[in-house]
Amino acid sequence: MTTEVRKAIQKKQQIVDEIQDKINRAKLMVVFDFTGIDANSMADFRKYIKRKDAEVKVIKNTILYRACTGTPLYDKIDIFKGPSAVIFAYEDIVEAAKTLKEFIKDKETAKVKAGLLTGEYVTPEEIERLASLPSREELLAQLFATMMAPITNFVRTLNAVPQKAVMVLNAIKEKKEKEE
Template sequence: MLNLTQKQALVEELRGSFQKAAILILTDYKGLTVEQVNDLRRKLKEVGVEYRVVKNTLLRRAVQETDMAAAQDHFTGPTAVALGYDDPVAVAKVLCEFAKTNDKLAVKAGVMAGKLMDRDRITALSKLPSREELLAKLLGTMNAVPTSFVRVLNGIPAKLVYALAAIKEQKEAA
């Protein structure tokens, strides 16, 4: 049991985490074994996500005056909080993939940019390409423009060389 001072410190720590987080996803972990929860924590940690189990009353206090306040109606039953700081898609992907193989884990709701998301929206978010994939596509697109431009510029002298070679062959034949 935590005493009052420890609870206040935990609420302040959580509030700071909520303010820094890009996405918050609430899950119901009831029925998962300790090994399964540890496996989920390890997978989430690999993508830079914090996964915590906290009492709902402390969560309600911590979420007040933050962008994540929209989630407070979903703090019921056993609740674990996944906080993503960088890539919201990665958080949703890991949780949805884990939920597919472990039917005991249920995604309740989430909040991103102050907007409440239901389970369907989180699933849709998990199907988007990751930040790295999007950046790679953008880089490929940006790289294709100058490459194509150089090919076009290179084509003009090449056509001139082909034309001169054809004229030379024509004159040699005559």
């Protein structure tokens, strides 16, 4: 083997190692077919999703296949056919799924192939369901509202007692004034 071939193999192995690291760190990894998406749209999508603590990579299928060694995706050979891009979501997995769904909804030929959710295989349908969940902020708002409801009702009840007493005293005062 020549030195150039060794260097090429080492470089490819380094790329595979980097992808494996991303797979291990990501809470959600989604492989999708980006057919029909122009380069400018993909660049805009990359910038947008980066703000969501996620990233998009276009990866050659052979390299992606090697990087998926030891994961449930490794046995799903059909995933590694056609153009493939991968989203690695490191924090808010619902937001990443929603963003991808929104991005490819108008693209007729682009579609989700499969993914990994905390290391477990997920189908395109499951990723679709994940994208339909409320966002983290919406869930926190709902939780806060649920936690505040008993307190709010208690305060209203406490407030009602003196308010009714004042109304009764005011009615008595008005009645006495009319009598005079």
